[in-house]
Amino acid sequence: MDGIGGHIDLTDLERFADGFPYAVFDLLRREVPVWFHEPTAHTPDGEGFWVLSRYDDVVAAASDAGTFSSETGGARDGGGTLIEDLPRGFAAGVLLNMMDDPRHAAFRRLLRPSVAPRTLRLIEDDLARRAARIVDAALAKGECDLLVDIAAELPLQAVAQLLGVPQEDRHRLLEWANVTLDYDDRELGQATERTRQAAAEMFAYGSGLLADKRETPADDLLSLAAHGRIDGEPLADLEQTMLFNLMIAAGSETTRNSLxxxxxALVGDPAAWQAINEPSLLDTTVEEMLRWASPTPYNRRTATRDVEIGGRTIRAGDKVTLWxxxxxxxxxxxxxxxxxxxxRHPNPHLAFGRGGHFCLGATLARMEMRVVLRALADRVAAIELTGPVEFVRSNKHTGLRHMPVRLEPR
Ligand code: HEM
Structure with missing residues (x-):
């Protein structure tokens, strides 16, 4: 059965250059739901990894963090949630999403007040006003790039507000995040001068901002991180700065791609476009967009012990990807x-993951999507594509670089 592996290379980014290769995964789910992907010329670390493609297997692994670690496992030095090993003590074990309990759970508890539904409800009206302004500005242009002018803008403003980043700096952050997350000029596991420089600038900016928050705390998530304590000790400076990087990346990329x-998916379906005017359908539309787009296609874990799934034995230390x-x-x-x-209802999609690492920004992301869709539905009668969409070349983020459209006002 593993013979099909000869034809499938999930580390060849050309496979992802026109969007997520769903047909490949239809085959995997059907033929080899627990598949060992042998290393190819493209595979980082020259090491194979397991591919879980069925819903039940993905849920089971994501719900068992003791066996499937986000940090590391077996005798390996590195770890983390990408196919390529990231160094321990710099990314794995330091970034909130690449850390295991109990520290991970304590870190999350510290940040929870900033992303609690109660707190976020207070900013919903402000986000709705921002969304209305964004859509009005795009309408005034007539033709625009729906990705850049609309979908990217509100999540960026929202994450800047959540973290306590001055709004005037937000486009610089977006540019850095775009450079480090896209693979337009490199392959998996590689850095270029451009990505190194963007990462360094973002890191320096985050360190400076956190130093300000330590001096002068404000009512924002970075201030919580700068002043919070776990077991009586402040978070390490590196943990704080890496949290900043994570939040900018997680907060700016994914929501815009779902939107x-x-x-x-709605363009060319006038009936569905009319239907989203119906307030009772707003929430199910948002959930379906999340399922449909799945902007984070996979996260990796590392097995901490030998374990059997679907009749295959995964060894301690093996890389396991959850799609x-x-x-x-x-x-x-x-x-x-x-x-x-x-x-669609119920819609138990896994776009935000499952288990202890379930997306910390899920409530915010849903709110952002709701306000943008409402602003579009209120103002735009029809959307027409004026050119081809351009996908991000990555197996870690599914999304668009550009989506040229003409908006017809209501
Ligand atoms: C549609 C938008 C979003 C999608 C599809 C998404 C997806 C995900 C997924 C799949 C995970 C789980 C990772 C894993 O299990 O290894 C995750 C975790 C996370 N997300 Fe999101 N995300 C979105 C928006 C956001 C936003 C807006 C923020 C912050 C403002 C955010 C912050 C985080 C953080 C901090 C984690 C790590 C949580 C942990 O490890 O405990 N995300 N996200």
Missing amino acids: ALGVL WASANRDERVFTDPYRFDIT
């Missing part, structure tokens, strides 16, 4: 999974 790919995007098209769970259905 853009979700709106793309949320594939689980979100699993025909065992979703009826007619390739139909974009804004009335």
Whole structure:
């Protein structure tokens, strides 16, 4: 069965240059749901990894952090949640999302007040006003780039507000995040002069901002990190700065891609576009866009002990990838999974992951999507593509670089 591996290379980014390769995963779910991906010329560290593609297997692994670590496992030095090993003590074990309990749980508890639904409800009206201004500005242009002018803008303003980043700096942050997250000029596991410089500038900016927050705390997430304590000790400076990097990346990339790919699914479907005017369908539309877009296609874990899944034995230290995007098209769970259905309910998608690392920004992301969709539905009668969309070349983020459109006002 593993013979199909000869034809599939999930580390060849050309496979992802036109969007997520769903057909490949249909085959994997059907033929080899627990598959060992042998290393190819593209595979970082020259080391193979397991690929879990079915919903139930992905949920089981994500829900068992003791066996499937986000930090490391076995005798390996590095770890983390990307296919390539990241160094321990710099990324693995330092970034909130690449850390295991109990420190991970304590870190999350510290940040929870900033992302609690109660806190976020206080900013919803402000976000709605911002969304309205963003859509009005795009409408005034007539033709615009839906990704850049609309989908990217509100999440960026929201994450700046959440973290306590001055709004005037937000585009610089977006530029740094774009450079470090896209693979337009490199392959997996490689850095270029451009990505190194962007990462260094972002790191320096975050360190400076956190130093300010330590001096003068404000009512924002970075101040919580700068002043918070775990077991009586302040967070290490590196932990704080890496949190800043994580939040900028997580907060700016994913939501915009759910919005853009979700709106793309609605373009050319005038009935669905009219239907999103119906307030009762707003929430199910948002969930379907999340399932549909699955902007974070996978996260990796490392097995901490030998474990059997689907009759295959995974050894302690093996890399195991959990493909949320594939689980979100699993025909065992979703009826007619390739139909974009804004009335789908229930919709137990895994776009935000599952288990202890479930997305910390999920409530905010849903709110951002709601306010942008409402602003679009109120103001825009129709959206027409004026050119081809351009996908990000990555197996870690599914999304668009550009989506040229003409907006017809209501
Ligand atoms: C549609 C938008 C979003 C999607 C699809 C998404 C997806 C995900 C996924 C799949 C995970 C789990 C990672 C894992 O299990 O290894 C995650 C974790 C996380 N997300 Fe999101 N995310 C979104 C928006 C956001 C936003 C807006 C923020 C912050 C403002 C954010 C911050 C985080 C953080 C900090 C974690 C790590 C949580 C932990 O490890 O405990 N995300 N996200």
